[in-house]
Structures are given as structure tokens and as C-alpha cells.
Amino acid sequence: xxxxDAETAYLADIRRTFKxxxxxxxxxxxQVHRDADLHELLDPASNSIAIIVKHVSGxxxxxxxxxxxxxxxxxxxxxxxxxEMPVALSSAEILEMWQAGWKVALDSIEALTAEDLRRTVxxxxxxLLVVEALNRSATHVAxxxxxxxxxxxxxxxxxxxxxxxxxxxxxxxxxxEFKTRxxxx
Numbered sequence: 001x002x003x004x005d006a007e008t009a010y011l012a013d014i015r016r017t018f019k020x021x022x023x024x025x026x027x028x029x030x031q032v033h034r035d036a037d038l039h040e041l042l043d044p045a046s047n048s049i050a051i052i053v054k055h056v057s058g059x060x061x062x063x064x065x066x067x068x069x070x071x072x073x074x075x076x077x078x079x080x081x082x083x084e085m086p087v088a089l090s091s092a093e094i095l096e097m098w099q100a101g102w103k104v105a106l107d108s109i110e111a112l113t114a115e116d117l118r119r120t121v122x123x124x125x126x127x128l129l130v131v132e133a134l135n136r137s138a139t140h141v142a143x144x145x146x147x148x149x150x151x152x153x154x155x156x157x158x159x160x161x162x163x164x165x166x167x168x169x170x171x172x173x174x175x176x177e178f179k180t181r182x183x184x185x
Contacts, residue, residue: 007114014134015109018141022102025145027163028152029053029095037155039088047083049151053094055082056144057101063123063137064108068116072123072133109134 004012029049032038038050047055058079063072089097112130120127128136153160165172 005114007117010117010131011112011114014138015106017138018102018106018109021138021141021145022098022106024163025053025056025098025148026095028145028149029091029098031156031160032091032152033159034155035088035091038091038094039085040155042151042154047147048085049148049155050089050094051083051085052144052147052151053098054085055079056141057097058082059140060101060105060137063133064105067108067133068119068121068130071125072121105137 029038032049039048041048058077059082062074062077065074117129117131119130121130121133122128123133123136149163
């Protein structure tokens with residue numbers, strides 16, 4: 001069997017990467033059992049899980065709606081508003097918001113072809129190759145998913161179920177017990 005070319009391999013990997021961050025975020029959100037915890041601020045300058053979800057969703061909808069044909073900073077996006085949560089939403093509403101942003105992103109990424117990777121897209125008027133825009137977005141969501149996992153872990157306390165290799169179980173990882181846990185394959 002022939003090895004895939006670099007573009008095909010990259011598309012498969014970036015699709016898996018985005019799906020994994022979506023799944024990791026949903027798994028973390030699923031471990032927050034009190035709606036109030038989704039809105040809790042660790043300090044006045046921090047963001048709650050709900051605010052981070054609102055920001056990630058807004059960012060993904062803006063960046064990936066008409067990804068190849070329109071600037072990724074859409075005129076209807078209000079980034080500053082993404083960091084305000086005047087009304088406490090339920091966990092179901094927060095999950096719905098999360099899924100709405102990810103649907104736009106995942107549908108757009110799934111539709112890309114190897115040839116599309118050489119195209120130029122724009123974010124705030126700055127031209128980027130599609131591969132650069134995808135990498136930028138992947139690192140952005142990784143940062144925020146990490147925040148969500150950290151906060152969810154904090155609020156879950158001793159009820160937390162590890163989303164990766166649990167402490168003290170690295171030897172099992174080497175044997176293959178955790179190689180696909182949490183990863184979309």
C-alpha cells in the first residue's frame with residue numbers, strides 16, 4: 001500500500017486534531033455537574049468555563065464560516081461580547097453553544113481538499129495559506145480546551161475521571177492500554 005502524500009496526510013491529521021479537541025472539551029464539560037461551576041471565576045480577571053466556551057464557539061464560527069471565500073474575522077462577530085456572560089446559561093445551553101461552533105469548523109475542515117491547502121485565506125485582512133490558518137486555529141483551540149480541562153478538573157475534584165493517562169499509570173500506557181483513550185482515530 002502506498003503512503004499518502006503530505007497534503008493527504010496533513011488533512012487526515014488536522015481533521016483528527018480538531019475532532020480530538022472537540023471531544024476533549026465535551027468530555028471535560030461533561031464532568032462539571034453544577035451549572036454554577038460553569039460560571040465560577042477563580043479570580044476577577046479570569047474567565048469562566050462558560051465564557052471560554054462562548055469565545056471558542058464565536059471564534060470557530062467566524063473563522064470557518066465560508067472559510068475559503070470570506071475573511072475569517074466576520075463583521076457580525078463581537079469578540080468583546082464573547083467575554084461577557086450577563087445571564088447564566090444551563091449546562092445544556094453551554095454544550096449547545098460549544099457544538100454549534102465546532103459543527104461549523106468541522107464541516108469546513110472536512111470539505112477541504114489537498115489543493116485547498118495551497119490557497120490563501122484572510123484573517124483580519126492578513127493573508128495566510130490554508131495550512132497556516134488551520135495550524136493557528138488548532139493552537140488557539142488547544143490553549144482554550146486546556147483551560148476548560150483545568151477548570152473542569154478543579155470543579156470536579158475527587159470525582160474527576162482522567163481524560164489522558166492517569167497519574168501512576170504510565171507503565172500501562174507503554175503497554176498500549178491508553179494509546180487511543182480520548183483520541184479520535
